[in-house]
Amino acid sequence: MNQNRLKADFYQRDVLLVAPDLLGKQLVRVLPNGIKLNHLITEVEAYKGIDDLACHASKGKTERNKVMFMQGGLVYVYLIYGMYWMLNVVTSVEGVPEAVLIRGITDYSGPGRLTKHLQIDKSFYAENLMESSRIWIEDIGFSPEFTTTPRIGVDYAGSYWANIPWRFIVE
DNA sequence: GGGACGATTGAA
DNA sequence: TCAATCGTCCCA
Numbered sequence: 737m738n739q740n741r742l743k744a745d746f747y748q749r750d751v752l753l754v755a756p757d758l759l760g761k762q763l764v765r766v767l768p769n770g771i772k773l774n775h776l777i778t779e780v781e782a783y784k785g786i787d788d789l790a791c792h793a794s795k796g797k798t799e800r801n802k803v804m805f806m807q808g809g810l811v812y813v814y815l816i817y818g819m820y821w822m823l824n825v826v827t828s829v830e831g832v833p834e835a836v837l838i839r840g841i842t843d844y845s846g847p848g849r850l851t852k853h854l855q856i857d858k859s860f861y862a863e864n865l866m867e868s869s870r871i872w873i874e875d876i877g878f879s880p881e882f883t884t885t886p887r888i889g890v891d892y893a894g895s896y897w898a899n900i901p902w903r904f905i906v907e
Numbered sequence: 908g909g910g911a912c913g914a915t916t917g918a919a
Numbered sequence: 920t921c922a923a924t925c926g927t928c929c930c931a
Contacts, residue, residue: 781914790914800927818924820915837914848915858926889914 740874743866747808751827751834754808755782756904758825760878763841765854766870773854776878779840781887782902783824785833790893793833803862804833811863811871813856820848823856825865825873839888839903881907 742761747754758777765773783791792801792814803812804826812824812835824835837847844850851857856871865872884901891898 783914792914795928798928814914815924815926816913817915818913818926822914824914839914846916887914892913 740876741866742809742873742875744807744809746875747825747827747865748829749808749827751782751784751836752902754825754827755780755836755902756882757879758836758838758873759882759904759906760876760880762874762876763838763854764872764874765856767855775841775843775850775854776876777838777841777873778906779838779845780904781837781839782904783835783837784902788893789897790887790890791833791835797833801833804835806830806862808834809864809866811860811865813851813858813860815858816848821851821856821858822847823851823854823860840905883907 758780761777763775763777786794788794793804797805800814803810807830808827810826812826813821816822823838826835828834839847841850844853882904885903886899886901887903
């Protein structure tokens with residue numbers, strides 16, 4: 737089993753290649769009680785490097801975002817508005833801070849709603865998707881059509897970065 | 908030590 | 920339209 741699990745060669749590419757490629761992939765989460773949850777990824781956003789003013793890495797490396805500077809294939813989670821955990825997948829190679837925010841999966845729309853369903857919290861910070869036994873992503877041979885739009889909730893980044901079409905949504 | 912703010916959500 | 924709710928970051 738798990739021969740379909742995505743590995744380093746998938747994650748350690750440019751975030752603008754990885755983000756749309758994650759659409760239609762299967763996110764697997766094994767809960768503490770052993771229940772296995774499977775959902776297809778339906779919506780993502782790309783956050784790319786220190787120049788992208790909407791990306792947390794644009795303010796330099798901090799305790800919160802340091803995992804973005806590590807190798808692709810790790811998990812970046814952080815708390816937003818004091819109550820929602822955001823699930824991100826780190827991409828590219830060590831030293832290049834990029835990540836994909838998982839904004840939607842089948843049956844659950846919204847980044848805060850899906851992490852609540854999947855029981856994702858701070859304990860997943862820097863979790864390795866290529867080795868973990870409680871969360872990983874599989875290729876089921878599905879590459880859906882998708883559309884792009886500007887990213888959500890990043891108006892503070894200025895018109896250029898707030899309007900660049902780096903949100904990817906399954907049709 | 909203090910204060911402002913955020914890659915959201917659901918209810919009014 | 921707006922409150923909930925708190926870790927992180929920046930300034931003093």
